[in-house]
Amino acid sequence: MSHGPRMVPQRSVRRQPLFRNTTLDAPYDGAMTAIPAAFRAYVAEKVGDAVERGVREVAETDLPPGEVEIRVLWSSVNYKDGLATRADGKVARISPLIPGIDLAGEVVASADPGIAVGQAVLAHGYELGVSRHGGYAEYERVPAGWVVPLAAGLSPRDAMSIGTAGFTAAMSVVALEERGLTPSDGPVLVTGASGGVGGTALAILADRGYEVWAATGKPDEAERLRALGAAGILARDEVTGDGKPLESERWAGAVDAVGAATLPYVLRTLRIGAAVASSGNAGGAKLETTVFPFILRGVALLGMDSVNMPIHRRRELWDRLATDLRPRDLGVYCTEVTLDTLETALDGIISGAARGRWIVRVGESG
Ligand SMILES: NC(=O)c1ccc[n+]([C@@H]2O[C@H](COP(=O)([O-])OP(=O)(O)OC[C@H]3O[C@@H](n4cnc5c(N)ncnc54)[C@H](OP(=O)(O)O)[C@@H]3O)[C@@H](O)[C@H]2O)c1
Numbered sequence: 001m002s003h004g005p006r007m008v009p010q011r012s013v014r015r016q017p018l019f020r021n022t023t024l025d026a027p028y029d030g031a032m033t034a035i036p037a038a039f040r041a042y043v044a045e046k047v048g049d050a051v052e053r054g055v056r057e058v059a060e061t062d063l064p065p066g067e068v069e070i071r072v073l074w075s076s077v078n079y080k081d082g083l084a085t086r087a088d089g090k091v092a093r094i095s096p097l098i099p100g101i102d103l104a105g106e107v108v109a110s111a112d113p114g115i116a117v118g119q120a121v122l123a124h125g126y127e128l129g130v131s132r133h134g135g136y137a138e139y140e141r142v143p144a145g146w147v148v149p150l151a152a153g154l155s156p157r158d159a160m161s162i163g164t165a166g167f168t169a170a171m172s173v174v175a176l177e178e179r180g181l182t183p184s185d186g187p188v189l190v191t192g193a194s195g196g197v198g199g200t201a202l203a204i205l206a207d208r209g210y211e212v213w214a215a216t217g218k219p220d221e222a223e224r225l226r227a228l229g230a231a232g233i234l235a236r237d238e239v240t241g242d243g244k245p246l247e248s249e250r251w252a253g254a255v256d257a258v259g260a261a262t263l264p265y266v267l268r269t270l271r272i273g274a275a276v277a278s279s280g281n282a283g284g285a286k287l288e289t290t291v292f293p294f295i296l297r298g299v300a301l302l303g304m305d306s307v308n309m310p311i312h313r314r315r316e317l318w319d320r321l322a323t324d325l326r327p328r329d330l331g332v333y334c335t336e337v338t339l340d341t342l343e344t345a346l347d348g349i350i351s352g353a354a355r356g357r358w359i360v361r362v363g364e365s366g
Contacts, residue, residue, distance in 0.1 A: 034109035034117075035060040035069050041137035042339045044085040045096035051087050053346075055339050058098070060139070064132055067144040069109040070121060073156040075100045075135030076163035077342070077358035078196060079282055082350040084129060093131035100135025101128050102164045104156035105363060112144035120150040122159045122318070124167065125307040136339060138363050148315050151322035160359045161331040162321055165196025165257075168306045170317055170325045172197070172255045172277035173204050175302045179275050183209035186252035189266060190214050191239060192282055193230065194221040195354040197257035203228045203327040205255070213251075215239045215262070221355060229328065239265045240283075245290040246297070253277075260284030267293040267301065279304035282352065334359045 043056045083089030084099040092099070102124030107117050115121065123146045128134045150159055162170075181188070188205055192198040193214035205212045206229020214225040217236035225233060240261040249271040256263050257280030266276045267289050278301055293299045309317075317325075333356030337345050345358035 033060060033069065035063065035139040035141065039138040040339060041098045041133075042100075042342055043096045044092060044099050046087065046092070049087055051085055051092075053085050053343065058137070062133075063137075063139070063141045066141040066146075067111040068107060068115050068121070068147050069139065069141050070103065070105045070123070070147075071108050072103045072135055072138055072140055072362045073105040074160035075103045075360040075362050076160040076165075077337070077345040077349055077360060078102065078164045079280065079349050080164070081129060081134075082346045082348075085346050086350065091130055093127075097129070098133035098135075098137045099129045100137070100360070101125065101130065102160065103128070103135030103140055103362075104150065104159040105140075106156070107147075108139070110144070112147075115144055115147055115149070120156055122148050122150060122156070124148075124164045125309065125314070136342065136360065136362070145311050148311070148318045151319045154318075154322040154326075157359065158330055159318075161334045161357060162200065162327065163196065163357060163359070164306055165357060166200035166327060167314075167317065167321070168257070168279045168304055169197045169200035169255065169327075170204060170321055171306055171309070172201055172279060172302075172304050173208070173325065174317065174320075175277050175304065176253045176255070176275055179300065179302070181253045181275070183211070185274075186271065187211045187213055187231070187250070189234075189239075189251045189254040189256075189269075190230075191254070191256045191262045191266065192216070192258040192280070193225050194218050194356075195257065195282065195349075195352075196357045197279055198255070199225075199228060199333065199356055200327050201255040202230055203329065204325055206230070207326075207328050208324075217352065218355070224333065224355070227329075228333075236262075241265070243268055245292040249297070251276075256280070258283040259287065263287055263301075264289040267299060270297065270299040272297045273299070275300035275302050277302045277304050279306070331359075333357070336361050338362075 083091040104122040107119045190202045193216045211231045213232045214230040215234040250269045254266045254276040259281035260283035
């Protein structure tokens with residue numbers, strides 16, 4: 001069957017066909033569709049040097065192939081989503097694109113025997129919201145191999161309160177612990193602590209008994225960060241200034257999603273044998289450091305890539321996010337937006353205005 005653009009009845013802004021086809025290897029069973037012929041989605045489309053953004057009505061046939069159809073209830077706003085809707089963002093690989101690198105909802109049709117209709121599931125990473133339409137849509141169709149069934153006790157809203165950022169935080173904590181970190185080793189630093197990765201890492205580490213220090217550029221967030229479990233707060237200028245190649249050994253471990261000048265600070269203050277889990281570049285991508293932390297203190301720079309994590313490991317980690325890695329106060333420090341009010345969150349996350357996470361109420365009314 002064709003997946004090319006087609007006209008759909010319009011009740012919103014645009015009247016021309018909306019999407020080019022996007023293709024996947026997975027066969028699509030056209031008989032299974034339970035997605036309405038037309039539904040709402042937030043779309044980003046490159047027009048000249050700019051990106052046009054807003055809610056449009058799209059057709060079921062505009063969605064790419066996949067074995068599982070999901071009614072999206074919640075999505076979230078991650079730094080990458082902000083980039084995917086900017087002309088200079090270098091994230092979107094197709095245009096028009098339905099952004100949203102994560103989603104949670106209910107299965108409405110499935111050609112996979114392991115995934116049942118009615119099941120609560122989530123999906124994130126791989127190509128979602130980058131080279132394939134993502135979570136800012138009332139319905140999505142995804143390959144079965146991308147689907148994570150939600151563990152008991154984790155609702156779709158909970159899942160997106162964690163979202164890709166929180167998943168990456170959990171991944172970072174697990175990577176540090178698999179390398180041997182324990183609470184008795186000493187203080188652990190979390191940078192960009194008011195943001196999605198940072199705030200969730202802080203909460204998980206504190207719950208696991210670590211003495212966690214939070215670095216933030218927002219002094220007025222200190223109280224909230226202490227409530228999340230921070231034992232101490234560092235101002236951003238304390239973790240971004242120039243320094244000697246090696247400084248006093250301070251941190252037994254660190255979670256960093258800021259990069260830029262912050263990661264070099266972390267490296268030169270890690271204790272002998274300690275590690276930092278590096279996942280992001282909210283402050284910038286360039287890394288200028290020396291080799292001394294590596295060759296004189298044996299510290300390790302652990303790279304975190306949530307996008308390509310194999311599905312079996314992804315499912316295991318999500319199961320732990322429902323149990324021993326479940327962040328404290330899950331869902332409390334979230335600001336809800338809808339497809340119609342996404343814009344401020346998408347812009348705010350890029351400008352560093354995050355205070356907790358933004359979650360997107362897509363399909364759930366209550
Ligand atoms: N590798 C992966 O798989 C993966 C997965 C998820 C996210 N990431 C990356 O991790 C980074 C953080 O993502 P996120 O969703 O947590 O974003 P976020 O919610 O916006 O958090 C980023 C935080 O970084 C701090 N920050 C420091 N310098 C900044 C600057 N110059 N501009 C903006 N923020 C600055 C801010 O916290 P303070 O004000 O408290 O300092 C900000 O809240 C992004 O680069 C994202 O792409 C990577």
